Amino acid sequence: MSTLQKTTGIVLRTTNYAESSVVVLMFTEQYGLQSFIVNGVRKSKAKFAASLFQPLNLLEMVIYHKPSGGLQRIAEVRNSPAYTSVSFDFYKTTIVLFLNEVLLKCLKQESPEPPLYSFIYNGLQLLDVYQGVPSNFHLVFLVHFAKFLGFFPDNSFSASVEYFDLQDGVFTPLRPKHVQTVVQPYSGYIAQLMQLNFETMEQLKISSAERKVLLHTLVEYYELHVDNFGKLKSLEVLEEVLA
Template sequence: MLISTNAIVLSKLKYKDNDLIVKCYTEQLGVVSFLLRGVLKSKKSSTKAAYFQPLSQLQLSIVYKQNRSLQSVSDTKMNHVYVSLHTQVLKSAIVMFLSEVLSSTLKEEEPNETLFSYLETTLLWLDEQSEFSNFHLLFLLNLSKYLGFYPDTDSIDAPYFNLKEGRFEPNQYGDYSISGDNLMLLKQLLGTTFDALQEVKINSKQRQSFLNMLLLYFELHLGSFKPPKSLQIFSQVFN
């Protein structure tokens, strides 16, 4: 079956001398992995290795076979050519970090067009911005909505947020209740759009603390999630 679909690259791995194994999040099929034979050798191939940078947005023609773990691609086109995501150091660090998070969290082999649209539009937004230091925080917080554990805001005025339960509470319970700067920033980001992010003023220490809290939140709600290996490099570059 030949299927044409938009796709976002999550990860790539060199296989043998000239092949790549690439995992993508596709609009039509959800998460799909591909074996791209000879892509590192053939200059004439329409499936060029340079297309498959982390979080690149592509249009793929897939030779799809239902029971095959690695699918084949018959044609590849760039859907969007990024201006800065793969060339600016800070944005490249964000791309590396978020691609690892998405590769770990997106497991479903079924379409979710709303989630795909979210990824597509937010990456294009980031590509165009000159102020983006808090982008990854709002990106991850909003991502939790599509993964099923977005914070319950019914009692948002309460003085604590329970990471394990995903809700605001009047009293502190156990090790997973947060308050202070992280609580204030959480409440602020819950009411913020990407276009208003530049109004959120925090320092690098606060940013790192909040990111660590978000990653713990993901761990508590996604059993298989582990902090990305690129976190240390990301923290050094970005802070």
């Protein structure tokens, strides 16, 4: 039996269903990953606007929650908060599409994960209000997201411990014999990103070319540590926009 419950959610994917409905996959604050069927949303006089369910929109909802799982239903929904710039800023829109693809590949749990939810939710809000081009946002996101996925790098970088082993996620004084090794200055950039957050991300001063290499390095790190991560379709677009 379903009961009315309140939760907030982050839209991950919307798939057309039947003639006028959609199935929306969301990462919710109260229940983790959940799929919702929204009937008639593609009709001209729909109860809910289809635009509510764009990738990484932040929503506040009243839902009919079934503890048994399966498709859930939405009683009420609104943006919470509504984006003021993400939907209109080309740079931010491209970052959102990239992050959306990463989240779809990494989020697996149908159970609440409040710290992870807060990290994503607050990060998206900060991206929306950020003034200027958020060139390092996705880099900070990738490094700190790894903390919740269980492969945050160890914090032992120094002048004498300068190599970063992508396979083991550790800094080491001796260069590993395999090719999945990061050397200076990029190992130092990773160590710096570990100390930064979304408010201080501008402190990482790197060129567009260095940013591209660093991004590829972090994506490779995810490929090694997330099962079936595969290739990111949005990676090339992000590189072109932020070059």
